Amino acid sequence: MKYYLGIDLGGTNTKIGIVDEDGNILVKGSVPTHIQEGPEAACRRIAAGVDNLLTQTGLTRADIAKAGLASAGPMDIPGRKLLETANLGEKWKYCPIADMMSGACGIHVEFANDASAAAFAEYWVGKGKLAKKHALTRGGVEELNSPITSMVLLTLGTGIGCGIILNKKVYDGEHSQGGEYGHAIIDFSPNARICGCGRPGHYEAYGSATAVISRTREIIDSGVETSLAARREDLATTGAKVVAEEALKGDAVAMNIILETAKYLAIGIATLMHTIDPDAIYIGGAMTFGGNESELGRKFLEAIRAEIKLRALPTCSATTIVDFAELGGDAGFIGAAGIAKVTE
Numbered sequence: 001m002k003y004y005l006g007i008d009l010g011g012t013n014t015k016i017g018i019v020d021e022d023g024n025i026l027v028k029g030s031v032p033t034h035i036q037e038g039p040e041a042a043c044r045r046i047a048a049g050v051d052n053l054l055t056q057t058g059l060t061r062a063d064i065a066k067a068g069l070a071s072a073g074p075m076d077i078p079g080r081k082l083l084e085t086a087n088l089g090e091k092w093k094y095c096p097i098a099d100m101m102s103g104a105c106g107i108h109v110e111f112a113n114d115a116s117a118a119a120f121a122e123y124w125v126g127k128g129k130l131a132k133k134h135a136l137t138r139g140g141v142e143e144l145n146s147p148i149t150s151m152v153l154l155t156l157g158t159g160i161g162c163g164i165i166l167n168k169k170v171y172d173g174e175h176s177q178g179g180e181y182g183h184a185i186i187d188f189s190p191n192a193r194i195c196g197c198g199r200p201g202h203y204e205a206y207g208s209a210t211a212v213i214s215r216t217r218e219i220i221d222s223g224v225e226t227s228l229a230a231r232r233e234d235l236a237t238t239g240a241k242v243v244a245e246e247a248l249k250g251d252a253v254a255m256n257i258i259l260e261t262a263k264y265l266a267i268g269i270a271t272l273m274h275t276i277d278p279d280a281i282y283i284g285g286a287m288t289f290g291g292n293e294s295e296l297g298r299k300f301l302e303a304i305r306a307e308i309k310l311r312a313l314p315t316c317s318a319t320t321i322v323d324f325a326e327l328g329g330d331a332g333f334i335g336a337a338g339i340a341k342v343t344e
């Protein structure tokens with residue numbers, strides 16, 4: 001049995017884990033990134049965290065076949081370095097992070113976008129593992145006895161992350177920007193919302209948790225009668241969960257915000273279907289409103305599916321699986337380890 005190390009670099013904490021060759025987690029943990037101290041200090045701290053995991057399992061570094069490092073972009077994957085990363089700060093710009101991590105851990109490290117890593121995890125051991133291709137026939141939609149080979153994962157949070165799997169492989173694009181779908185343009189009107197990157201009309205400005213918070217504040221400030229008004233200050237700390245909580249209590253305005261978000265997300269998903277034609281599109285991240293385990297999450301998903309059906313060609317909408325992801329916060333390090341495995 002071979003073992004692989006996965007590292008999911010975050011702006012606040014870095015998740016690490018060791019998995020076997022089948023993707024089963026042996027052990028996992030988390031260390032503070034302390035980005036203000038710079039990448040070299042962070043790599044040393046992460047390496048100490050890896051040593052702790054090895055001690056817990058009784059393994060040594062020699063038992064780890066390879067490691068994978070996942071990070072948010074922009075990045076140069078072939079060059080093994082970060083570019084101008086807004087979430088990590090000035091000290092991290094253009095640093096050769098993959099080589100730094102390799103040196104600190106004493107293990108060769110493969111480099112990946114964090115959304116791509118999460119997508120690969122869902123494909124390898126998550127929702128995509130047992131999923132089957134669908135085909136449109138004269139009698140309707142038929143599930144084939146063939147595993148899916150392509151999928152997209154959208155992660156909804158502060159922004160919208162996107163990982164793409166094509167023909168069983170991660171697609172990064174020619175300049176490592178292949179998954180930056182959060183910056184696809186869905187509104188070209190003069191009053192288009194401004195994305196966190198500073199440009200107008202981007203997908204993130206409409207379908208992310210940040211967008212939900214912004215729209216909620218605007219509605220509250222307009223004077224509309226809603227229970228959200230009493231919780232305006234909570235939006236800064238609790239975020240989109242405030243909207244979910246008030247929707248569950250029966251507030252119609254809160255529910256409308258969630259359903260409007262589903263509409264925006266569906267527009268982007270329909271475009272993905274027509275561009276990539278994947279077997280499946282899965283939705284993960286912090287803003288799934290409880291996912292399939294919640295009535296609100298299921299209502300959110302059904303609203304997305306209904307809007308897709310209105311906007312996409314039947315050959316796409318009928319044959320593309322649209323569902324929630326299942327691995328949650330572990331997907332990043334699992335996928336990073338999986339990418340290391342397939343590039344061994």
